[in-house]
Amino acid sequence: MVDDLPEKRTKFIHIGAPACFALELAMQHVNSAFGGYGSYVVGSCLERPDWRDVDIRMIMDDEDFDKEFPNTRVDGIWEFDAKWLLLTVSISQWLKDQTGLPIDFQFQPQTHANQRHKGQRNAVGLAKHH
Numbered sequence: 001m002v003d004d005l006p007e008k009r010t011k012f013i014h015i016g017a018p019a020c021f022a023l024e025l026a027m028q029h030v031n032s033a034f035g036g037y038g039s040y041v042v043g044s045c046l047e048r049p050d051w052r053d054v055d056i057r058m059i060m061d062d063e064d065f066d067k068e069f070p071n072t073r074v075d076g077i078w079e080f081d082a083k084w085l086l087l088t089v090s091i092s093q094w095l096k097d098q099t100g101l102p103i104d105f106q107f108q109p110q111t112h113a114n115q116r117h118k119g120q121r122n123a124v125g126l127a128k129h130h
Helices: 017-034 062-068 082-099 110-116
Strands: 039-042 054-060 103-109 122-124
Touching: 017 039, 017 054, 017 082, 017 122, 054 062, 054 110, 062 103, 062 110, 082 103, 103 110
Parallel strands: 054 103
Antiparallel strands: 039 054, 039 122
């Protein structure tokens, strides 16, 4: 009898379906506004059900990142750049308002993202064009 039970399904993300759908829709707007290589859900919500927040990273071409955030070129530290902070905090809050999820949204240049973050990434905000 026990052998007849279906295998436990592997979860690819530990966020409920309605919130995931709202996140997809909201991220279509963000991706459309900024372009780049797109946005990705990363971090603990992909790994376990007791996640704290939903980490989303918009990965941009290094040159495009430098153009968008020119004041970060001097020291390579964008977490103190006023424009980066304003956009990051504003988009995080807007995504929270749209989805009801605690969102940690950040822009990252591609080289940094690929060198420092080797974990799983799930594309979010994909749009179907007719």
